[in-house]
Amino acid sequence: MSDTHAQTQPFVRGEMLPESEPPLAEKGAVKWLRENLFSGWLNILLTVVSLYVIWVVLSTVVPWTVLGIWDADSLTGCREIRDARYGEGMEVACWAVIADRWQQLLFGFYPRDLYARPVLALLVFFAGIAPVLFTGLPRKLLWGSLAAPFVMYWLLWGGSIWGPIVVALGLAVGALAFQVGNRAQGALLGGILAIVVPILYWLFLAGPLIRALASVLPIGIEFVPSDDFGGFMLSFIIGIAGITLSLPLGILLALGRQSDLFIINKVSVAFIEIIRGVPLIVWLFTASLLLNYFLPPGTNFDLMLRVIIMVTFFASAYIAEVVRGGLAALPKGQYEAGDALGLDYAKSMRLIILPQALKIAIPGIVNTFIGLFKDTTLVVFIGLLDPIGLSNSIRATTDWNGIYWELFVFIGILFFICCYSMGRYSLALERKLTRENR
Amino acid sequence: MKTSVFLGALTVAGFAAGASAAQTLDDVQSRGNLNCGVTTGLVGFAAPDANGVWEGFDVAVCRAVAAAIFGDPMAVEFVPTTGQTRFTALASGEIDLLARNTTWTFTRDTDLNNEFVGINYYDGQGFMVPRDLGVSSALELDGATVCIQTGTTTELNLADFFRVNNIEYEPVPIETNAEAQQQYLAGACDVYTTDASGLAATRATFEDPSAHVILPEIISKEPLGPLVRHGDNEWGDIARWVLNALIAAEELGVTSANVEQLAEEGTDNPEINRLLGVEGELGAMIGLSNDWAVNAIAAGGNYGELFERHIGESTPIGLARGLNAQWTEGGLLYAPPFR
């Protein structure tokens, strides 16, 4: 055997050849280019077309942007500098308007020396939402989340510290009423008391209490009226308030839509469909033109509050659908398990169903928030000074009348940064959820 | 739970702050400032500066009223309103006074339950065209594309004008002045029409203003004035007579420079004395202090000074007084006597 082998195979390599480089076309940039850009006629065509598109866009946008003028105090000044620097006929951006007015675009007419307050409020928001978003954090921090809205309200509007504290006390009053009612008659009475007592407290007791405390111990910071709010700050406030306030209502609506109780089910469905079937801009006009008709004669809210209320209703319908998706995604066994343990409806929802459903719904909630945040630009149509509204006001000054693209580009970029990062976050969350559910 | 708490709190605040009773003056005084409705921005008439302080010809009326009530021209909260929300904002009590270059028309005065307290600017709708179009009259605009700003009386006037003269046109309605300007400059419309003051203000900001002409036709009467709600005549009186005081001050030669001096020393002219509270009790009759007019005039000056500072010939807008001159100088401004 071995001889034949030796005869038929005159040469057997005893050692490995040194590794040689792959052919030029199969490595590095060339391979990548060939595989990704020029792998066929269609692909070559697509690549060429894409390159052309990129070239056309960049060759108009880049010089205009990069050569833009930053140091002028009016559009005429910009034009003079431009003519001196680049000669007549060259179109360049006049970024000086951003340099002059960026604070207004971000904060509206909020007093300049108080800019720290809205920034702090945003940080409080992040701190408050962290325990909700990151499940790794200790659960006790959720109490902080509960307090965050009041702190934010106080930071933004200012005024006496007693207002938010006394109102927040209503929560404690409600909890106490629930305990008392629960012990006396059972969960139902507790639930009713938990709703009725705080409302009575807020309606009749809170006002005098605030005034009394404020006169005894006047602690507070400077009050800023809503009319001074504007720019991105306004968009953030409307968006964040709309989403956080709409969460409880949205969950209730989702539960109502799932409910077997005929009337509750139909009312929830009607509410959700009516809100979702009509564009936000119509609701905003309703807030601005009609809400005063529906309230008792003589009531007068400030416009921003009315918008927040309307946006809350609007968002709650969308949140309800997102939460319903979460509820529907839960296996039926979870519901049955709750029943099997002998939990009543409220308990099985609170302890078993909702925690899981909400976790599934968080990416959807973030997406709803992104949509809402973008839609806050519609308030320009009812005269609130959001970034786009402010851009109109800025153009109405004699200094900057006639400026156009620069403001829109700035606003667009800021919106993009905010929405894109939130979108990435929700995507990452979704991936994590699918991994966990696998 | 969080919803109800927050809303509850806000409801309380809302109810406490609300209650727009018939006595607007009392409300304003107890609130400590005047809520004044202005445009979201119109060159020369109302716009916030880099510090967020509102300035302009309409704004000056608000400041004068605030000064007459509080002695402080800065005690005003400006509420930007759009063409669509302005009357509702006034009717609902959100604002006390609307100074938003609003045309005084029959329906607005009666059916919409407003009360115009006077006229602070006599305007009219005009046309602007590029000079190289070679058009010298609006009657030559047959078939032209016309940019108009919506939400105003402009579109109605335009429809009437072209219908009466039996010529065709293509309306391009635009929401904001900035966009209309941009469309016009890009040549997407042949003609831009709005109030003549607005046309002048717009033209002043062009790179080459001389390349555009404003046609001689003024196709409408646009008496622009501040207005208040129906039903509170005392409040209407205050707004009306502050405006009249500004106009009368110019006629009588009272300026922001000499008003303090005239009020202290008194003059030989009894009308000036009555206006400035040196004689008589005019202030008390409208529920204000006796130096109300002094404060109003000192706030920004008399009508002529305000005009010059915000929209007059020394500004880039460069409007001539025209109809808005005193009646003694061939204009229409004619303040009733102070007695």
Add this chain to the structure above:
Amino acid sequence: MSAISHEPQAGGFRLSQLIYDTRYRSLTIQVVALILLVLGLSWLVSNTVQNLEALGKDFDFGFLTQPAGYDINQRLIEYDSQMSHGRAALVGILNTLLVALLGCAAATILGVFFGVLRLSKNWLVARLAAVYVEGFRNVPLLLWIIAIFAIMAEGMPQPRDFREGGGASMLVGDSVAVTNRGIYIPNVVFTRSLGGNEVVAPEPEEPDDAGTTGVASGTYGGSRIATGGAGVSTGQDDQDAADARNAQSAAGEDDAAEGEIVPSSSALDWLVVLGLLVLGIIAARMVTAWAKRKQEATGKRPRTLWINLALILVAPAIALFLLGAQFDYPVLGGFNFDGGVHLRNSLIALWFALSLYTGAFVAEIVRGGILAISKGQSEAAFALGLRPNRTMRLIILPQALRVIIPPLISQYLNLTKNSSLAIAVGYMDARSTLGGITINQTGRELEGMLLLGLFYLVLSLVISSLMNVYNNSVKLKER
């Protein structure tokens, strides 16, 4: 559950059972909820009544019959400023429907296109598609609408550039003009219109173009504001036109003797042509079904392509010929182009912005749908010997559609609702006419907003129910 099987003691009904007995509790809760709801609603209504009274207003839809007084540039039905607010609202509603329809179609096409491009193996193309999707998804629609409107105004040539030496020229053999006021395309008009043609005496008189532009039916309101008498076909006109036709046929196509017929179009013409087209499509579908039955019975599929094409195209073509269809080309007039159909910038900007914006969302949905189909499906198809395009058509797409359609419905709804931003570019939709100028001029905000909300609500419900019907037809049928 024992509570339910337990027989209640006779006469033992106590009030507390309403709360503690599971049989009655749900009823109690519902009745309480109903009472609260009714109370709440009546509170709102009574507030409204009081407030209206205090303002001296009433609740009355009579304003809809009063003259509107404003002009609308794009009209799918006849309208002028002396017609009623109700008519103006209808014009606006039709404009909303038009842009929503165009937008949904374009968004679907763009979405599928970019959704597939994002999955492309070409790195550059995939990146570009991603930039498009992220750019449009993350910037407010309002900004995009304004930006596209401005780009169109600044980037396209002005009508006067089309004059000699202006540097711009018309496309497609001098029939299409792309200007910064919109796009002018040829219009189809009929010399033997069923709505009647105006006859102009042969004197060298300028033909009144109102006849061609007065009624734009089924096309995009290709009419300018014609303050002179618009070409409305009254009964008298019909009679004249019929006489003219008779005279014309008698003269054997020699129309110069009687007078020149002004070509025009009416709703009736288009109804006939489109009706024949629809009938043809139905007939073609029947033929296809027959071919399928035959294939299943015999295993051989008859060739139906030419029969189908003939069924669909021949009848409408004959109708077009009989009606004397011809093109009405846009011609540069004094300030603008005359004739043809004018697709206004406002329509185009809104349409582009809406479809680009919604298309970005649709692209993500399509991409997700395709990715959701497990790879085993295409492998199985290949194993069966199906070619790639058949694999896509028969295996992947039908399954992907099930994933794609439900979110697609909500994107269609979003697009329809977002069309209310038309006001930003001055497109006269329902929100700009009924909810804008009409409310402004009449001060009837309560009634106007109510009507507007109702319109959008009905529209949304109709769209979602139609799409749900379609969704059910492609849904996985579990047996």
